[in-house]
Amino acid sequence: MDSQFADRMSSVHKSFIREILKVTEDPSIISFAGGLPNPRFFPVSEVAEAAQKVLGECGYAALQYATTEGHPPLREYIAKRYAEKGLKVSPEEILITTGSQQGLDLAGKVFLNKGDKVIVERPTYLAAIQSFGMFEPQFLSVPLHHDGMDADALDRALSEHQVKLVYAVTNFQNPTGITYSSSKRREIADVLKDRNVALIDDNPYSDLRFMGEEVAPMKAFLGDQAIMLGSFSKLVSPGFRLGWICAREEIMEKLIVAKQAADLHSSCFAQRVVHQYLVDNDINSHIEKIRAAYRRQRDTMVEAIEESFPAAVEHTRPEGGMFLWVTLPEGISSLELFGRAIKENVAFVPGQAFFANGGGENTMRLNFSNSDEERIVEGIARLGRAINSMMS
Template sequence: MDMLVSIYGPTYLAKSDYYCHTNHDNVESHMEIAHSVQQIKPSYIREILAAASDENVISLAGGLPDEQTFPIHLMKPAIESLPTMRDVFQYGPTPGYEPLIAHLTQSYQLPETHRVITCTGSQQGLDLIARAYVNPKDTIAMEAPCYLGAMQVFGLAQANLVTISQDEFGPNISELEQCFKTESPKMFYAVPDFHNPTGVCWSLEKRHQVAALCMKYNVVFIEDAPYRELRFSGDALALVSDFCPDHSIVLRSLSKVASPGLRFGTVSGKQSYLEPLVKVKQGADLHSSTPVQAIILGLLQHPEFPSHLKAIRAVYQARHATLVQALQTYLPDGCTIIPTEGGMFVWVTLPTCDTYQLAHELLANKVAVVPSPVFYPASSQATSAIRLNFTNAAPEDLITAVQRIARVLKSNLTKI
């Protein structure tokens, strides 16, 4: 029996669940599910999002942008010109739609030796990296807590995941060096800008230190940056990869600043690092949708795209301020929040408690949150915390949600 994490906490998988059943004309056939898939936990967040679709539940669980911010009007000219662009409906090159690749190469200011490829969401970029580079038992270092989707991808590749703890300025550098020295990981995966789930943005010093260690120990840095454009205060910092360009691969996404439904992301890095990804992508889907890439190019070149970015930052900054103020007003003693200057999440650490049970009780009280253990490869490592998303709820709902959380927490804490 294997443990699964369901919406209400751990449940167990029976041996029969390892088989896919079909039953035609009363002849039962079994097909064993691949070992790599058997050990993957179903996504808790997908399950909680399904439960949170009840219109009476205020969901702070997903990592969803607000639909009202989608820049559909800025995509309209490109969408309207698609009927005149017969070529984009043909098969296209695997690395991506050439005019878009040219645009991105320039806007990312890639060095001569580097390339960018487009993919179906940055999640596909992660999958391509895992399939191109990770053999079963290869060691990958990542922060703990960590982005759930990265754990899933590297888990499917049957990697050995080792974790580095994080403070409010980024990863613990001496732990990281020790890990590089003793475990020789193939790569270090991280989200330095407005981390998912903690919202932490690495300091400039940590960025330099991590880049120096990656070069010293020959570890490739996988920089996942979907929240980078969502900075609403403070100064933008260089990418970690800017300090170790030949030891890094960068993943970017338009999901958080334009629309996740477009499924658009990019991977950039040294040409020699990207060639194996192109091979894998050929086998996976030949190429990402070219009409979508033509729409993306129109969006990125639209003269009003920079003001769209400014506008969404202002909307999210206001919601973040509302959420933080409500948390400071209503949360009981013993709860702390990590300050952040962007992104989509606030991480609330709690007095030690069963956070699955808490999330369950909160759902019964019509608020959805994500409990900390789902963000750790080994849930026993988790300290008690919950992740709150502030981008997809109205300000008044954020306040009501915090009042409900505070009420449930207070009644739970008196029981401890």
Template sequence: MTVTPAPASAPAPLPPLAARARAVGGSPVREILAVTARPEVINFAGGLPAPELFDREGIAAAFRAVLEEAPERALQYSTTEGEPALRRRLAARLAARGLPTAADDLLVTTGSQQALSLIASALIDPGDTILVESPCYLAALQVFGLAGARVLAVPGDEDGVDPAALEALVRAERPKLLYLVPTFQNPTGRTMPAARRAALATAAARHGLWIVEDDPYGDLRYDGDQVPWIASFPGAEDRVVLLGSLSKVMAPGLRLGWLRAPDGLRRACTVAKQAADLHTPTLNQLAAARYLDVLDVHVAKVRAVYGERRDAMLAGLADALPAGSTWNRPEGGMFLWARLPSSYDTTALLRRVVDHHVAYVPGEPFYAADPDRSTLRLCFVTQTPEEIGEGLARLSEGLGG
């Protein structure tokens, strides 16, 4: 007798992704920008340091020295807080710039992007209100979105967040933290003046508000005077988290950053980091600690080159952008911000511009709400002045100039 097997039942569906993951969708801009990896595209869209300026010999020498002198330590697990040698040297650098810091005030992170994620894990509950700049660093918006935060933009101007608007929002919304990139901001390149930083520190003290001060670009100053960190102003001592990074001045592939925070929050971030990755790679930390001896010499060379590239882009914008456009002149960093006439939609125009083998980032995704669709971000550090000139000519054609 032949037995006919019963038809196989369809497999049961898998449980869904977490709600926070489902809430963060894809990006059509990201899909378009994927084509910028083609060698013929002049890419003003990235936020990448110029690879030809990496100190390959100096960094390699630091790694060789560490592996020769202490291989058993460099290749072993380390403490979650970070290698003491690196924390001591970072603390000394912060203190030299006017912010008294001890090694134990710092937590080494796997890039300053991880520091943002750790802060979100330690501070933010779903539904908490978070305040940000407008526009704001895109990856910070993603971190806060994944944490389930309610993100509100604080009105501002060419100097950044408006203290009076911040006071009004704090009274009305009772937010948990304010996130800022006050020096050479991403995406706008603007720098917040000292008086406004002092006002924000006072507001945070008055209202019981955390401030997260993200500073990945501060060493890349081409002109003007250094502005003190918000963390250094009276009232900010116990409520500002300062984030730093070696990605823009040493090498992003090492994934080395840090956060400076009051004891309680730093300990909570340390627990979150232990759960995430145990610790940042030991070898990278020890090599960086050694390389810090020559970092300032290297950064001076980088600043000279980047300053020329900024000036090359500024010199060509008037011919590249449509009549009626405006843009800023950043004193440092990697980006400048342009606003085209209101009839232009830079997201809609991007595909056409990429067809001319040049790319930018539209301003739209940098806004927590009510985006200005006529804006765009241009990165000026990755191309030579000659490439910048050619790229701006292509941009003009793509925009219909």
């Protein structure tokens, strides 16, 4: 008998991370597995004040249905922040979404038919594989180096295949922590230019730079061919589920229809509260606090790794964001290591989950934003013991 479920469900697996996080709910486990921001920086009392103000000043409008595009002052605020970074974007090019995750879903709905080709990084953001996977595309993966996607491999893939979308996380990538260099961005833009393909530049982490030089977004190199995704999850709080998608008019028209069909609009109350919070508080100094803490946590993790892991184990040194990436010697399985690590009461995400077409069995992702320094030192020492026991 045919399955009662749609074909698309068979190509999508349960979130590997969610399954793993179940194991890590035990408080005695030090978890580097999740992708959570540090809750210490959630502006709870400022949000309470903003919510009071919204309810007091425009409570009836805040609790009513609203437009699909999003709260106009919030769209203007986002456009203004892009302008501060030298990008000219009009508020009409911004659609407020239910997290940037919804931006992925909407892009999938607007662009992808079954069997269409999507280029992703190798490795890439797990939930993008899941989200695009709902539209049953064929994934092509292009290797990711320390400075971004391999431009020659991208060029070859685009010459050999008709590709609808290229998806990249260009700043402090999830899972590797790497950032595309300026010259790599230009190379990629040169490859994409004059080709009928859109680049999705998924960018929830760029404000979390704690060292190094800021790099201009892909749109500065590629213009309207770039679709940008942004998020309030890492700067304010993921609980609001607010992000945005920025695209040129002809794409925006389609995105709005897709969004309307999906959920009419993102929470209008949440949008107003976030906007009120942003205008009433110094967001830049808030961001500075997060950066300083994440930098300490990252430094602590890097130092601890260099102390506890065998020299043959490689790791990235991210200049921002929330993750770093570890590569074990060839032939050492991170999935097997996960079992041993859990016995040592420490967890991570085995890297193969981030590969759309297989591979990465000897890699793993470590999150440093959600553990304080003491737990990072202890957790990495435990993980070092597990790795050493496997390699000896």
